[in-house]
Amino acid sequence: MSTADARTAENRREPGIRDRVLILPSVICSHEVTEEIADRVPGAVATPHDHGCAQIGRDNDRTARTLVAMGDHPNVAGCVVVGLGCEHVQSDALAGRIADRGVPVRELSIQSVGGTDACLEEGVAAAEELRADHAVENGGPDLGDLTVGVVSTDLAEPTVGRAEPLVGEFVDRVRSAGGRVVVAGTERVRAHPDAARERFVGDREAIEELLSDRGEPARAPRVAREAGEYAPAEVGRLWGEGRIEEVVAYGDRPAPDSGLALVDSASRFEEAATGVVAAGAHIVVHVTGDGIPTGHPLAPVLKVSATRATLEAVGADIDVDARETDAAGLARRVRETAAGEPCRAERHGVTSFAIERAGPSL
Amino acid sequence: MNTFEGYRRGDGTVGVRNVVAVMPLSVAVSAVAARIAEEGPDRVHATPHQLAADAPEATLEQTRRVLEGVATNPNVGGALLLKLGTEAVDGERVADAVAAAGRPVETLSIREEGGTAAAVAAGEEIVDDLATETAGARREPVDVSELVVGVECGGSDATSGLASNPAVGEACDRLIEAGGTASFSETPEFIGAEHVLAERCASEAVREKLLAYVERREAAAELMGADLRGAQPSPGNQEGGLTTIEEKSLGAIAKGGTTPIRDVVPYGADLPTGEGLVLMDTPGYDVESVTGKVSGGAQVIVFTTGRGSTTGNPIAPVIKVCGNPETWERMGSNMDANASTIVTGGDDLETVGERIYGTILETASGRRTAAEVRGLREFAINELQPNELGYFEGEPDPAEAGGS
Amino acid sequence: MSDDRKAIVLDGTDTVATMLEGGEVGHSLAVEGDVELAEEIPFGHKVALRDHERDEAVRKYGEAIGVATEPIRAGEWVHTHNCDSARGRADGANADAAAGGGRS
Numbered sequence: 120m121s122t123a124d125a126r127t128a129e130n131r132r133e134p135g136i137r138d139r140v141l142i143l144p145s146v147i148c149s150h151e152v153t154e155e156i157a158d159r160v161p162g163a164v165a166t167p168h169d170h171g172c173a174q175i176g177r178d179n180d181r182t183a184r185t186l187v188a189m190g191d192h193p194n195v196a197g198c199v200v201v202g203l204g205c206e207h208v209q210s211d212a213l214a215g216r217i218a219d220r221g222v223p224v225r226e227l228s229i230q231s232v233g234g235t236d237a238c239l240e241e242g243v244a245a246a247e248e249l250r251a252d253h254a255v256e257n258g259g260p261d262l263g264d265l266t267v268g269v270v271s272t273d274l275a276e277p278t279v280g281r282a283e284p285l286v287g288e289f290v291d292r293v294r295s296a297g298g299r300v301v302v303a304g305t306e307r308v309r310a311h312p313d314a315a316r317e318r319f320v321g322d323r324e325a326i327e328e329l330l331s332d333r334g335e336p337a338r339a340p341r342v343a344r345e346a347g348e349y350a351p352a353e354v355g356r357l358w359g360e361g362r363i364e365e366v367v368a369y370g371d372r373p374a375p376d377s378g379l380a381l382v383d384s385a386s387r388f389e390e391a392a393t394g395v396v397a398a399g400a401h402i403v404v405h406v407t408g409d410g411i412p413t414g415h416p417l418a419p420v421l422k423v424s425a426t427r428a429t430l431e432a433v434g435a436d437i438d439v440d441a442r443e444t445d446a447a448g449l450a451r452r453v454r455e456t457a458a459g460e461p462c463r464a465e466r467h468g469v470t471s472f473a474i475e476r477a478g479p480s481l
Numbered sequence: 482m483n484t485f486e487g488y489r490r491g492d493g494t495v496g497v498r499n500v501v502a503v504m505p506l507s508v509a510v511s512a513v514a515a516r517i518a519e520e521g522p523d524r525v526h527a528t529p530h531q532l533a534a535d536a537p538e539a540t541l542e543q544t545r546r547v548l549e550g551v552a553t554n555p556n557v558g559g560a561l562l563l564k565l566g567t568e569a570v571d572g573e574r575v576a577d578a579v580a581a582a583g584r585p586v587e588t589l590s591i592r593e594e595g596g597t598a599a600a601v602a603a604g605e606e607i608v609d610d611l612a613t614e615t616a617g618a619r620r621e622p623v624d625v626s627e628l629v630v631g632v633e634c635g636g637s638d639a640t641s642g643l644a645s646n647p648a649v650g651e652a653c654d655r656l657i658e659a660g661g662t663a664s665f666s667e668t669p670e671f672i673g674a675e676h677v678l679a680e681r682c683a684s685e686a687v688r689e690k691l692l693a694y695v696e697r698r699e700a701a702a703e704l705m706g707a708d709l710r711g712a713q714p715s716p717g718n719q720e721g722g723l724t725t726i727e728e729k730s731l732g733a734i735a736k737g738g739t740t741p742i743r744d745v746v747p748y749g750a751d752l753p754t755g756e757g758l759v760l761m762d763t764p765g766y767d768v769e770s771v772t773g774k775v776s777g778g779a780q781v782i783v784f785t786t787g788r789g790s791t792t793g794n795p796i797a798p799v800i801k802v803c804g805n806p807e808t809w810e811r812m813g814s815n816m817d818a819n820a821s822t823i824v825t826g827g828d829d830l831e832t833v834g835e836r837i838y839g840t841i842l843e844t845a846s847g848r849r850t851a852a853e854v855r856g857l858r859e860f861a862i863n864e865l866q867p868n869e870l871g872y873f874e875g876e877p878d879p880a881e882a883g884g885s
Numbered sequence: 886m887s888d889d890r891k892a893i894v895l896d897g898t899d900t901v902a903t904m905l906e907g908g909e910v911g912h913s914l915a916v917e918g919d920v921e922l923a924e925e926i927p928f929g930h931k932v933a934l935r936d937h938e939r940d941e942a943v944r945k946y947g948e949a950i951g952v953a954t955e956p957i958r959a960g961e962w963v964h965t966h967n968c969d970s971a972r973g974r975a976d977g978a979n980a981d982a983a984a985g986g987g988r989s
Contacts, residue, residue, distance in 0.1 A: 147766075147768050147792075147859060147861060148635075148636075148767070148768070148790060148791065148792050148859065150859060151792075151793075151856070151857045151858065151859055152791075152857075155856075168531070169530075169531050169768070169769075169861040172712070172715060172766060173669075173712050173713075173715075173764060173765055173766035174712060175701070175702070175705050175707045175708065175709065175711040175712045176705040176706060176707025176711060177705065177707070178705065179711060179712070203636065203717075203788075203789075203790065203791070204636075204717055204788060204789065205636045205715055205716065205717015205718065205720070205721070205788040205789075205790075206715060206716070206717065207711075207712060207715050207716060209716055229789070229791055229812075229815075230636075230717075230788055230789045230808075230811075230812065233811045233812055234789075234791065234811070234812040234813075234814045234815045235791050235814075235815055235855055235857065236814055236815075236855070333867075333868070333871065334871045335867040335868050335870065335871030335872075336537035336538075336867050336870050336871065337537070337867065338533075338536070338537075338867050339533070339535050339536075340535055340536070340537055340538075340569075341535045341569070342535070387508075387533040387535070388509065389508050389509075389531065389533075390533075409509075409534070409565065409566075409567040410565070410567075410591075410592060411509045411534075411565060412509070412510075412513070412565070412591060412596065412597045413508075413509055413510075413511075413512055429592070432566075432592045432593070432595060432596075433591060433592055433595060433596040433597075434596070435595065435596035435597075435598060435599070436591075436596045436597050467597045467598055467601075468512075468516065469512040469513055469516065469597050470512055471508050471509070471511050471512050471531075473508055473531040476864070476866055477705075477866075477868070478701070478704065478705045478866055478868055478869070479701055479704075479764065479863075479865070479866045479868075479869045480764035480765075480766040480769055480863055481669050481698070481701055481709065481712045481713065481764055481765055481766065638929055639903055639928075639929030639930065639931075640929060642946070643893065643895075643903065669973075672972050672973055673948075673949075673950070673970075673971075673972050674948070677948070699972065699973050701973075702973045702974060702975050703975060705975075706975055707975055708973060708974050708975050708976075709970075709972065709973025709974070710969075710970055710973065710974065713973065719964075719965055721929055722903070722904075722927070722928075722929035722930040722931065722964075724931065724943075724950065724951060724963065724964050724965055724968050724970075725950050725951035725968065725969065725970035725971075725972075726970050726972055726973055727948070727949065727950040727951055727970060727971070727972060728945060728946075728950035728951065731945070731946040731948050731950065732946070787929075805929075807928075824905055826891075826905075
């Protein structure tokens with residue numbers, strides 16, 4: 120049993136801050152059907168993705184692990200797994216792994232129920248059943264109860280100079296309140312290996328593996344390029360003052376006592392958000408100088424920006440103006456959002472879901 | 482019966498649908514594109530995808546090629562390109578290509594528009610205008626030589642190689658005899674059958690190109706340090722009686738018919754009209770593979786299945802041909818053509834092939850497929866991954882093999 | 886006889902036939918030669934038409950589709966438990982058999 124399994128088996132029903140029924144496709148071939156099911160059931164969300172078949176080795180494992188983590192997320196009240204039937208990531212196996220963690224699960228595949236019409240009908244019924252079985256009150260959690268995900272997707276001057284230090288201070292508050300922080304974005308670590316080694320207190324092998332040159336172009340080239348142009352301290356502020364205690368593989372959860380963990384994910388927002396959500400983040404704080412508007416289906420995403428042009432252009436999509444907010448203010452917004460107040464992306468109904476790939480489709 | 486009713490476009494190509502496409506340049510605006518399309522009339526379809534605003538150069542180039550190819554597919558009557566405004570992919574070039582293809586095109590930037598809510602409102606208006614502007618298109622009789630048919634298989638089983646694939650191959654032979662173009666792809670499913678395909682290549686140059694593409698796809702196993710057997714054949718393939726990739730491939734190549742292979746083109750690249758049988762280098766992953774051929778200009782996709790694949794596409798009608806009698810019985814509502822009578826002994830290949838050829842022409846003329854009726858429009862763009870770019874860096878491009 | 890099960894042999898050089906209906910132990914095949922099913926074989930799956938030695942090529946469509954990973958006797962079910970691909974392997978195994986399969 121992996122660490123992740125052990126942890127969640129004990130702590131299942133860890134309180135969430137949203138109460139969603141997840142309609143989870145095991146493969147791209149069932150993704151339209153899952154979206155349609157989610158559309159028809161209040162409180163249901165889908166995580167349509169491009170994966171689940173024609174992947175091999177660690178790429179395939181990563182997809183399956185990430186999908187299990189979505190089903191097992193604290194914001195998920197119950198999960199309907201929908202497959203096509205002939206794919207590699209089989210829906211019944213996936214459902215079994217999620218159910219093992221104590222999550223109420225229903226499973227069906229388009230081929231076994233006899234087509235998309237029947238699948239839609241049965242899927243809606245299953246989702247409604249899960250919905251009816253489960254309704255919890257959101258008690259308005261404190262910072263110490265939360266796992267917060269942190270993603271920053273550009274290194275523009277206002278981002279590094281203003282927004283990231285603000286988030287870093289907030290990260291320290293979460294940790295001193297007893298909460299946990301999971302961060303994504305390996306470019307700034309790779310750009311400054313010595314600083315990273317110094318800051319890291321966990322398993323040396325994991326950090327060296329992360330730092331090793333894989334001989335590949337960066338997944339987010341602009342961030343990778345710009346990370347090298349700053350001093351290590353400048354790009355390190357985002358994660359607060361504390362030490363990084365663990366490097367977590369994409370799709371995995373950190374150990375329960377890791378206060379600050381780094382998810383092995385590049386700084387592409389949609390993929391990185393899934394990485395931190397898989398690592399247990401109830402809520403994601405996204406620093407964006409570009410004004411990327413998308414949320415995540417499972418966790419609310421607070422958009423933080425200090426870039427004037429962006430705040431002027433798409434201010435309506437940004438939750439926190441970092442120029443005019445301090446760490447206490449950001450903490451307040453996080454608490455309010457955790458208590459149920461919808462973030463901008465939730466209000467606008469724009470969520471995207473993506474999983475970072477480890478290799479090509481076959 | 483060698484004509485169909487199609488829409489003649491400004492650039493001379495012929496569409497079989499009159500789609501208004503809402504196309505995001507990056508995943509950051511995919512959800513907004515979907516929202517805009519949802520509010521529009523029936524023939525407004527989004528092409529949401531998961532490719533990022535920033536990526537390695539070669540990845541961006543392939544993404545641009547596919548966006549441009551899809552946006553200029555003859556089935557697209559008009560297009561709205563949607564961007565956040567910070568994408569590294571060259572959206573202007575895509576817009577120029579659509580305009581040059583004689584189709585109305587608009588670009589909408591979320592940053593310029595003032596956020597998602599404002600962009601959705603503006604996008605809905607643009608889409609309504611595009612719908613009005615393209616509403617005047619009328620179908621006219623067109624010779625089948627203007628038709629490019631993409632052929633795909635997915636959810637294969639043993640019946641695919643016995644019934645649906647050879648029957649579709651028969652239909653392809655008819656199409657090509659009448660002057661049309663057929664294209665099949667899924668390079669991993671050439672493995673084990675490439676020597677058969679190589680013999681059918683029209684020239685030595687094409688033959689070398691084909692073998693170079695196959696070699697590169699097979700090297701994915703080495704790249705990932707894992708067997709191709711982990712993905713091919715899939716669990717459903719195996720349950721359906723397919724034991725090895727070689728067996729799957731030998732059955733799969735039948736779907737292109739028996740005519741000479743004129744060329745092999747890269748993922749998403751233009752498929753020439755009136756050229757007979759042309760292959761495309763794509764992954765075996767159905768949805769990405771279909772997108773590649775739609776980007777190449779295929780107006781119709783014929784998709785064989787044994788286990789029962791139900792996927793469609795936002796731009797091209799996808800005709801599902803089923804070779805498994807039990808699947809036909811159980812999932813008939815998601816299928817368009819029955820090839821299972823070959824297995825049960827009711828029909829011969831020739832009869833079913835002719836029937837499928839008829840279905841292709843009827844579909845081209847406007848008959849809606851099961852996936853269209855149900856609004857199933859799966860879409861995905863194959864993304865060149867950093868590890869494959871690193872792995873193959875400095876190696877010759879298969880497209881350059883054979884000196885062509 | 887009524888216990889004949891429909892099967893198809895796609896090429897004269899094939900060493901397996903494909904079942905066009907499922908069969909049980911003792912059923913005979915409605916194909917040339919005298920083959921009796923040694924085990925239950927589902928629709929669409931393959932039956933050995935003759936004995937295969939370990940590492941011998943299994944042929945369908947007139948081509949090698951893999952190699953026998955253990956001796957297979959006529960009438961036995963041929964599938965992933967006793968037949969393996971020679972291609973796309975991380976370990977490069979069976980490459981000789983692949984070459985024998987006619988890779989150009």
